[in-house]
Amino acid sequence: MRFTRLTGALLVALMVPVAAQFQQTNPVDRQVSNPITDTPNINPVSTQQTVSPVPRRTPSVEPEGGSGEVVIYSDKQTVEGKEPNRIVHHIGNVDIHYGIYRLQADEITMYEADHKFMAKGSVVFDQGDDQRITGATGVWNYKTMLGYFEDTTGFTNQTNDGTVIYFTADRVERTGLNEMVVTNGSFTACQEAVPKWSFTAKRATIRLHDRLRLKGAKFRIKDVPILALPFASIPIKEKDRSSGFLTPTIGFSGSKGTRISGAYYRTLGDSADVTFRGDIYTSRGIGYGMDVRTRANSRSFFNFGFFNVKDRIFGHGVDASHPDQGGTSVYADGVHYFPNGFTVAIDMRLVSSLAFRQVFSDGVQQIISPIEVSQAFINKSWGSYTLNFRARSEEISIPNVQEKT
Numbered sequence: 001m002r003f004t005r006l007t008g009a010l011l012v013a014l015m016v017p018v019a020a021q022f023q024q025t026n027p028v029d030r031q032v033s034n035p036i037t038d039t040p041n042i043n044p045v046s047t048q049q050t051v052s053p054v055p056r057r058t059p060s061v062e063p064e065g066g067s068g069e070v071v072i073y074s075d076k077q078t079v080e081g082k083e084p085n086r087i088v089h090h091i092g093n094v095d096i097h098y099g100i101y102r103l104q105a106d107e108i109t110m111y112e113a114d115h116k117f118m119a120k121g122s123v124v125f126d127q128g129d130d131q132r133i134t135g136a137t138g139v140w141n142y143k144t145m146l147g148y149f150e151d152t153t154g155f156t157n158q159t160n161d162g163t164v165i166y167f168t169a170d171r172v173e174r175t176g177l178n179e180m181v182v183t184n185g186s187f188t189a190c191q192e193a194v195p196k197w198s199f200t201a202k203r204a205t206i207r208l209h210d211r212l213r214l215k216g217a218k219f220r221i222k223d224v225p226i227l228a229l230p231f232a233s234i235p236i237k238e239k240d241r242s243s244g245f246l247t248p249t250i251g252f253s254g255s256k257g258t259r260i261s262g263a264y265y266r267t268l269g270d271s272a273d274v275t276f277r278g279d280i281y282t283s284r285g286i287g288y289g290m291d292v293r294t295r296a297n298s299r300s301f302f303n304f305g306f307f308n309v310k311d312r313i314f315g316h317g318v319d320a321s322h323p324d325q326g327g328t329s330v331y332a333d334g335v336h337y338f339p340n341g342f343t344v345a346i347d348m349r350l351v352s353s354l355a356f357r358q359v360f361s362d363g364v365q366q367i368i369s370p371i372e373v374s375q376a377f378i379n380k381s382w383g384s385y386t387l388n389f390r391a392r393s394e395e396i397s398i399p400n401v402q403e404k405t
Helices: 354-358 364-368
Strands: 004-005 072-075 075-082 087-098 101-111 114-125 129-139 147-156 166-176 177-190 198-209 211-221 225-233 243-251 257-267 272-281 285-293 301-310 327-337 344-349 373-384 384-399 401-402
Touching: 072 101, 101 129, 114 147, 129 166, 198 225, 198 243, 211 243, 211 285, 272 301, 327 354, 344 354
Parallel strands: none
Antiparallel strands: 004 072, 072 087, 075 087, 087 101, 101 114, 114 129, 129 147, 147 166, 166 177, 177 198, 198 211, 211 225, 225 243, 243 257, 257 272, 272 285, 285 301, 301 327, 327 344, 344 373, 373 384, 384 401
């Protein structure tokens, strides 16, 4: 095997993925806890398999260039013209390396005058261990660091919560050092051949370690269009907190039908955030809610929110056998340590009806227990004296009977 080394060429990767959240499905971790709804947790992303390097054989000619330069390995080479305008054809197990970047294909042609590679046949482009794009053909200018791939698959970078967005597309073009434009793409966090959920868009922009923006998007379940959106944004930042749409989730229930859940997460500075949630129950109705989290200091926190369901919009109408069991849940919980020594704690849960809680809650304890408790507590100490104050409300609900103490 011979190899050619290209002096002075700086190859930077078309940063794309290998197996790449619709996520999370590869669902997303709950950003904010909700006492009445659930948000699926992320399934661990399967370990990506790296492409095994072609076994190195002693080259038949002395390698050109040195450390830190582009190195090309291939089974066969043909050269046309003279430097610096050569056209070099590499055929068979072509493997190009530059730092953490790697380009592989059945055939790659190097055009010295234009500073570009043209690859075809089983094209694989890697950036380190967690970025890959594959395609049938590709063109990459190693001087401008721009290029494109056609008939592609790939994935975005993995975020801190484990989310990876996988995609397939007719074309992926690198338009900047950290930006790619995807044409006729499909995006999902699922790893199945037919994903449980996905987005499709004629045009999408991926900013690595930032977000995925889709224009004219369609949300699909099992590849069936469900909802059209003029715009969608999915954060793929590595840091923990970033505003954007959370990966949608899907579930099934015998009484409520298919449940489709989506949410928008918004940061409110460094010490607060809010999540807006929406649910569709195909056999019952729609649900919506909000969760707010605040952190006044390292020990103090206050969370509050609500969830509401409009029942019997879909499926069977209201009658004696199918009552309207919609309702509202409100909650608040927190602890605050004041500088003057006071400590205040609150834990409140209010539900409009037991039937609502039993039907639309997901926790076993909330479903089977008829007891709803809310309480607040205040504490302050002065030397050998301590003040404790507690207010407590307990409500017991059983069919046709309600008792509050």
